[in-house]
Amino acid sequence: MREVSTALLAETVKELCISANKILPSSLAARISACRQSERNPLAAGILGDLERNLEAAKELDIPICQDTGMAVCFIEVGQEVLLTGEPYEDAINRGVREGYLEGLLRCSIVKDPLRRVNTGDNTPAVIHTRIVPGDRVKVTVAPKGFGSENMSRTKMFTPSAKPEEIVAFVVEAARLAGGNPCPPMVVGVGIGGDFEYCAYLSKKALCRDAAVRNPDPFYAGLEAEMLAGINALDIGPQGFGGETTALAVNIEQYPTHIAGLPVAVNIGCHVTRHGSAVL
Secondary structure (H helix, E strand, C coil): CCEHHHHHHHHHHHHHHHHHHHHCHCCCCCCCCHHHCCCCHHHHHHHHHHHHHHHHHHHCCCCCCCCCCCEEEEEEECCCCCCEEECCHHHHHHHHHHHHHHCCCCCCCCHHHHHCCCCCCCCCCCCEEEEECCCEEEEEEEEEHEEEEEEEEEEEEECCCCCHHHHHHHHHHHHHHHHCCCCCCEEEEEEEEECHHHHHHHHHHCCCCCCCCCCCCCHHHHHHHHHHHHHCCCCHHHHCCCCCCCCCEEEEEEEEEECCCEEEEEECCCCCCCCCCCCC
């Protein structure tokens, strides 16, 4: 049994909250650059160039790449041969978020109650997803999620008789309805299967996949390509001003489901779909 201190977990979450808000994953930055070079609409190409300059300015000035520094979503994979020691597990994660947002001078956007709307002042609590996995390591992924894009997400309970083309149409329609609201070019996470809540989890998890990595199942990889093509044909374009680049990537995660159902969720991320990972 390998011991891992929750103090180290807290410190890792803190560092990831800060770095994820300041540096975009390289695969997404590369997609923005590639789309700028292939974009035939001059205005859209110019906007993509502005987005690239914003990423560089954030690095040079050591500031967040977006003013909405998001709700901290933490995916934690704990090896079953790990013994966590120290303060309570979720307390440590929330301490890491608190310290990351306050010390990193990141905007705190979380309200204590969804109806009373009083800000907690430190961006806690985080949304925490924990899995117990084989091994003696702890993998920590922090994904700060802005709500301009989060608010555009959708879930639908299809019947089992639904055809793949109906699911493709639903995902494309979600992007069409989102329009310029999620600061496109967007990243689209799609969860298929599970049940009502699990398909939404899958769609959020899909946003944390490297934008250059396709689904390992060729069937779902084909659906990703079809969805991406359909979304980019909408002419919404960067920041909603038209063009061929409405989405940078579509990532699908799938899971077994019940014979009577076919849940599908679409979680939309903006052009700064941020996340960072570390292994302890």
